[in-house]
Structures are given as structure tokens and as C-alpha cells.
Amino acid sequence: MRKIFIALSFVFCHSSFSNEVIETWECQETSYGQWTNILVQAQVIKGRTEGKIYVAGVSHSTAFEVKGFNRRWDFGLTDDGTYKFAFVVKPNGTASYYDFTLESQSGPSMILHCRQK
Numbered sequence: 001m002r003k004i005f006i007a008l009s010f011v012f013c014h015s016s017f018s019n020e021v022i023e024t025w026e027c028q029e030t031s032y033g034q035w036t037n038i039l040v041q042a043q044v045i046k047g048r049t050e051g052k053i054y055v056a057g058v059s060h061s062t063a064f065e066v067k068g069f070n071r072r073w074d075f076g077l078t079d080d081g082t083y084k085f086a087f088v089v090k091p092n093g094t095a096s097y098y099d100f101t102l103e104s105q106s107g108p109s110m111i112l113h114c115r116q117k
Contacts, residue, residue, distance in 0.1 A: 019046075021043045021046075022045070025043075025071070026040075026117050028112060041054040045064070049065070050062065051064035062075040070089065070090050071089045073087040073088075084100055085098065089114050093115055095112040097109055
């Protein structure tokens with residue numbers, strides 16, 4: 001019984017550490033102002049392969065990676081292993097949201113301004 005308790009304790013402790021947020025970005029439509037109208041919050045989870053995107057009361061679990069200088073959150077995994085959506089933040093805080101389900105769109109469908117919290 002004691003071994004089971006120790007094993008379960010390890011599993012619960014390990015899973016809580018693996019969800020530790022190590023980086024957070026807040027994003028709004030304008031680059032000026034009081035930062036009171038946050039539209040998107042993007043988080044990086046310890047290990048830097050997963051993240052979360054929060055927008056309009058909805059959270060999305062994401063794949064996360066640093067691509068060159070940029071931080072990138074991909075979500076909406078499809079059956080063929082690609083993603084429907086991407087959120088990319090450049091080092092200067094400019095963010096682009098891509099919706100790959102829109103056939104007529106070749107660029108980002110939204111540009112935001114972010115700061116690291």
C-alpha cells in the first residue's frame with residue numbers, strides 16, 4: 001500500500017511540474033495605452049514544447065516552439081498532422097494570428113501587439 005501511495009504521489013507531483021508556466025505574453029490591438037484590453041494571452045509551459053492560448057474565454061492547448069527569433073504556438077491539429085491555426089510573436093512584440101482554414105487568405109488574419117508579462 002505504501003508503494004502505491006509513493007508512486008501516485010510521484011505521478012501527481014510530476015504532472016503539476018510539467019504544467020508550470022514559464023513565460024506569458026499579453027496581447028492587445030494597439031501598441032499604446034494602459035494594457036487593460038487584453039485580447040489574447042499566450043503561455044509557454046516548462047519544457048518549451050507545449051503552451052496555452054487564451055482568447056475570448058476559450059483556452060487552446062498548443063504545440064510551442066521557437067522558430068528562429070520568433071515564438072510560435074500551433075493548435076487545431078488535423079488528421080494529416082498539420083495545424084489549422086498559428087499564433088506567432090516576434091521579439092519586438094508584434095504578433096500574427098493565422099487561420100489556415102481560410103482558403104482566400106495568404107497572410108495573417110489578425111495583427112496584435114504583445115508584451116511579455
